[in-house]
Amino acid sequence: MAFDYARYIRPGKLPHIWCPGCAHGIVMKAILRAIDRAGLDKDRTVVVSGIGCASRMPGYVDFNTLHTTHGRALGFATGVKMADPGLSVLVVAGDGDALAIGGNHFIHACRRNIDITLVVFNNSIYGMTGGQFSPATPHGMLASTTPYGNPDYAFDVVQLAMGAGATFVSRSTAYHVLPLEKQIAEGIGHKGFAVIDALCTCPTTFGRRNKLGSGAEMLLWFKDHTIGLKASENLPPEKREGKILTGVFRKEVKPEYCEEYGKIIEKVRPARGGRE
Ligand SMILES: Cc1ncc(C[n+]2csc(CCOP(=O)(O)OP(=O)(O)O)c2C)c(N)n1
Secondary structure: OOOHHHHHOOOOOOOOOOOOOOOOOOOHHHHHHHHOOOOOOOOEEEEEEOOOOOOHHHHHHHOEEEEEEOOOOOHHHHHHHHOOOOEEEEEEEHHHHHHOOOHHHHHHHHHHHHEEEEEEEEEEEEEOOOOOOOOOOOOOOOOEOOOOOOOOOOHHHHHHHHHOOOOOOEEEEEEOOHHHHHHHHHHHHOOOOOEEEOOOOOHHHOOOOOOOOOOOHHHHHHHHHEEEEHHHHHOOOOHHHHEEEEEEEEOOOOOHHHHHHHHHHHHHHHHHHOOO
């Protein structure tokens, strides 16, 4: 049976702002299917974003939603989750929002292991503001701020999240929609901080400048340049050369932040005569 997206969309907020060929809509739809698959209650689900094209998503979806300031979505989401740990909290962020201006929030959320699911809409660029390079722009690629080629090297979101302590870490792409949906659902079900690196396309500000073709051609690039983690283990190094690994890289059980914080409150309360 066809998935009923209408159940989760605010029709009054359409049309969306995304360009033709942008994959943000594909990632949004994967998130909606994942939320449905995870069985979340719409009224107990909060979707938080910062600023950017990706960050427009909460406006279009029918949950409790917060569109906050650039790079600060994880800070707001942390406050929401701590105020009511029973809520299911998701954060959606562009690579610029999550890794540049929000980079510190990103690593500290990973280290705390707070039960929030972060989906990074990783299109390798600052889409909304016209294609400035981000910490996810690959070395040598053109951006409006690197017209002679990017001299920096990109963050590997998966390695960064794992190094900072996130307990669920995965990567998929807007081409591989079923694994993407599955990973997001698994991240939602995971008790702790979950990071899903969702590789997607910005034909308007990244593809055009780098002559990568249409949105569809950019999606096909993902098909040819990624390899599943499990499949890669049986391949010789030359076959893995130049390929981006996808899959679930970490799933670890570790005490969750709100629960740990709750224990401190329980310890302190009697000492304060029961006062908060
Ligand atoms: C404090 C602040 N600095 C800069 C901006 C301008 N700004 C808006 S969106 C954006 C970047 C968006 O890029 P990204 O997070 O990668 O998301 P995308 O648009 O590609 O989905 C920037 C720099 C802002 N709104 N606020």
